[in-house]
Amino acid sequence: MGHSPRIRRAKYAALTGIASLALAAAGLAGAAGPAAAQDISGAPASTANEFNPWSPQNGHPYRHGAVPGKQQHENYKKWLAAQGQAAATGQQTLSYGGGVDGIGVQSGHSKVYLVFYGNQWGTQGSDANGNATFTGDANGAAAATQQMFKGIGTNGETWSADLTQWCDGPNVATGATSCPSNANFIPYQSGGVLSGVWYDNAAASPAKASGNQLAQEAINAAGHFGNTTAASNRDAYYIVLSPHGTNPDDYQNPTTGYCAWHDWNGDTTLTGGAATSPYGDIAFSNQPYNIDAGANCGVGFVNSPGTLDGYTMTLGHEWHEMMSDQNPAGGWTNHVTGSSYNGQENSDECAWIKPGSTGGAANISFGSFGAYAEQASWSNDTNSCAISHAILTHGNTVTVTNPGGQTGTVGTAASLQISASDSASGQTLTYAATGLPAGLSINSSTGLISGTPSAAGTSSVTVTATDTTGASGSTSFSWTESSTTGGSAITNGGFETGNMTGWTTTGSAAAVTAAAHSGSYGAMVGSSNPSTDSSASQTFTAPAGSSKLSFWYSNTCPDTVTYDWATATLKDNTTGATTTVLAKTCAASAAWVNKTASVTPGHSYTLTLSNHDDNYAGDPTFTYYDDVTVS
Helix, strand or coil: CCCCHHHHHHHHHHHCCCCCCCCCCCCCCCCCCCCCCECCCCCEHHHHHHHCCCCCCCCCHHHCCCCCCHHHHHHHHHHHHHCCCCCCCCCCCEEECCCECCECCCCCCCEEEEEEECHHHCCEEECCCCCEEECCCCCCHHHHHHHHHHHCCCCCCCCHHHHHHCEECCCCCCCCCCCCCCCEECCCCCCCCEEEEEEECCCCCCCCCCHHHHHHHHHHHHHHCCCCCCCCCCCEEEEEECCCCCCHHHCCCCCCCCCCEEEECCCCCCCCCCCCCCCCCCEEEEECCHHHHHHHHCCCCCCCCCCCHHHHHHHHHHHHHHHHCCCCCCCEEECCCCCCCCCCCCCHHHCCCCCCCCCCCEEEECHHHCEEEECCEEECCCCEEECCCCCCCCCCCEEECCCCCEEEECCCCEEEECCEEECCCCCCCEEEEECCCCCEEECCCCCEEEECCCCCEEEEEEEEEECCCCCEEEEEEEEEEECCCCCCCCCCCCCCCCCCCCCEEECCEEEEHHHCCCCCCEEEEECCCCCCEEEEEEEEECCCCCCEEEEEEEEECCCCCCCCEEEEEEEECCCCCEEEEEEEECCCCCCCEEEEEECCCCCEEEEEEEEECCCCCCCCCEEEEEEEEEC
């Protein structure tokens, strides 16, 4: 005989659920959690919000941390008051949930990946900052999202610094309300957290995507970005951004609506069930185009007209909660018996506090990346909602020197010495690395990375040094291995240096994140503004054992091949013959396409990747190129 829905939902709330999230008013009695008081029906309060007709948890046990949008909020509070569940005060302390699959918080440098889900986003372009733009995004949400995540941890901003108080690891007891000195703390996220952008325009985003579909899209993104191990996804976070006009997970329900939520793929209570990942646990969020919901999801909450206020606030809200509760609810949530905050996460407890109030929402400046509306998050150590917090270093500070982007050749031995320092004397450092190319390893005692690479590609490598007290520091950099067996080959074929090193350019040609087929960067040849002829070329010698040149391209051409096109040629400088690898192309869609050409070992070649635009104002044409290899 099966469990009743009420018992089953209480079990999910206590043992599995997702985290949180839509914004709500400060002090709102959010979804109750595992050890709550009894409601008037005698059911545990952990299920009470599921029966509140105005709760986004109603009928969705995995939304046990979600709270209503502004319009639902007033009805929600009235229902709580009528049931004797009015908001309590002074009961906002969070405690540690013991971890799920050993994961409590994101205790490394966060890697945020943006997944623009569905071809309703429209035609992809690029702005002056190298951000992906879309014709279906009239409000500019996509570019603002990229700028915001680039800006976190820059300009001395301390909005994100309250995360430095949270921790996980074997030394943190379940139920703890503060962290021991030997815990694994969240570090300050210096230098931004944006790690990749993917426009998945292979099909339309569902009109009402289920939780399972959103989780599966995040898993697909992990594969797209090459994060195919549990280690590479330990500090990864995939934001699934649905396009204008869609209603993912019924966020616009007039009764149980919400503004966004975050979760992980293994949550069995997702609508449609858990999603199986071959790449380890996947942390992700559901980011609707909640500008469509207007003031109910924060439009105009901080600024006037403030079209993007709620959008950036929900993005920041969910990122804060993912960082402090990566696999809900194994991280830091409210377990205070009888508290109206029971079950909520750090950002839930501080949502919808008016600007100008203590802990109220405000514009946060990220220097050259712009200023964006954000909300405060709860801090145990200050017993307050903090829109700004001191950066905590927890005693010893371990600093790992970033060696910069690395390149090499498959089959050729590599050696890289990692350097690190400790603010305390007499400490012994232990080194570890994730994302190393196959065939390479790090010496845990000396920090020397060595070995012979066995596979081509670009990897995102993170090296962590830990001292004997448990203090640690990390740094991340790219490592590109060319698919060759010796001799000279393509330099910077993945453009992971973030610039056009190794290439000779004309017109408009730059390495940008929006152009990545794999890794973090690709080459954008041409411009989203009217231009003429642009190119990137490189001369190389085909090494012994090689037979093929390969590259990927994505052409955005809203005209016809009579006027605008992409093309690529390969000149054999040894024989004087020129091969057209990519004939003049004006693509109807910006899909990635692979092109190859034969090469002869020992011959010198010049590869030229080109884009022609007729300089007409109405239809600028540009082309992305990436993953240029010789094998």
